[in-house]
Amino acid sequence: MSERLKGKVCLITGAGSGMGRVAAQVFAGEGASIVAVDLRGQQAEETAQLIIKTGGRGIAVQADVSSDTDAQKMVAAAVKAFGKLDVLYNNAGIFPEKDHSVLDTDSEVWDQVYRVNLKGVYLGCKYGIPQIVKGGGGSVINIASFVALVGCTVPQDAYTASKGAVIALTKSLAVQFGPKGVRSNAICPGPIETPLLTEWLFKEPAEKAKRLNRIPMGRFGKPEDVVYLALYLASPESSWTNGAVMVVDGGITSNYF
Ligand code: NAD
Numbered sequence: 001m002s003e004r005l006k007g008k009v010c011l012i013t014g015a016g017s018g019m020g021r022v023a024a025q026v027f028a029g030e031g032a033s034i035v036a037v038d039l040r041g042q043q044a045e046e047t048a049q050l051i052i053k054t055g056g057r058g059i060a061v062q063a064d065v066s067s068d069t070d071a072q073k074m075v076a077a078a079v080k081a082f083g084k085l086d087v088l089y090n091n092a093g094i095f096p097e098k099d100h101s102v103l104d105t106d107s108e109v110w111d112q113v114y115r116v117n118l119k120g121v122y123l124g125c126k127y128g129i130p131q132i133v134k135g136g137g138g139s140v141i142n143i144a145s146f147v148a149l150v151g152c153t154v155p156q157d158a159y160t161a162s163k164g165a166v167i168a169l170t171k172s173l174a175v176q177f178g179p180k181g182v183r184s185n186a187i188c189p190g191p192i193e194t195p196l197l198t199e200w201l202f203k204e205p206a207e208k209a210k211r212l213n214r215i216p217m218g219r220f221g222k223p224e225d226v227v228y229l230a231l232y233l234a235s236p237e238s239s240w241t242n243g244a245v246m247v248v249d250g251g252i253t254s255n256y257f
Contacts, residue, residue, distance in 0.1 A: 003031035014092030016043025018194030022223035028056030065120030117162035137181020174243030190249025216251035
């Protein structure tokens, strides 16, 4: 068995579902100790149990990434349980049905999306990066989205703008903390079949077909398609990858017609 993350402590937000849960399992299988963070404590606990059942190391932390106190708490829990932090994986994000065009999105929805998708990344970094620096360096992985790179005729403007800001923030982090041994990179996934999409957007077969039609690879993504890139970014194999924005989208953003 390979152990690409042997000895690493990885904090993953939104680890109670979708890509975050798969990342937690894959990283644990590669030898990492996992801090599985989620707003839904029971879901985070299930992830930790899945890891422990297969012989891995993991703890669950119930936290809202948009709360300053909770962000402090999740990082403190990592250090308390495993002594340090090597990888901060800012994955938690929301994609509400009520987020649409700037013309018809309520301010409350806009603010909510920004609180989780952008402020959550800021707070994770605020408390996580000093610990990574303290341990001699490591990796920050920020999950953005392909929608931050191309326009869309069926808009989710708050989501799109928040993910664009995550990309900009990642570049600033890369430059600030690279000299301290912390590399920061963003991943832009295309549409991945997780509850984020399946719970509302993909319920309507016509909506699903419309999007499938745009994907040169002829299928939606699976969590693993993104997680294996994140594994590279978490491991020392990526020690000279810093400030990159990496697209995993089956070719959507390359598709003119
Ligand atoms: P998901 O809905 O399956 O999982 C997201 C998890 O984040 C959930 O368990 C949820 O409880 C948690 N969460 C939500 N708000 C939180 C908060 N305030 N604090 C802590 N945890 C919170 O979604 P997913 O598809 O696995 O998405 C993971 C990331 O990937 C998100 O940032 C999403 O925007 C991004 N993304 C997803 C897709 C896709 O097609 N699924 C595409 C591009 C980017």
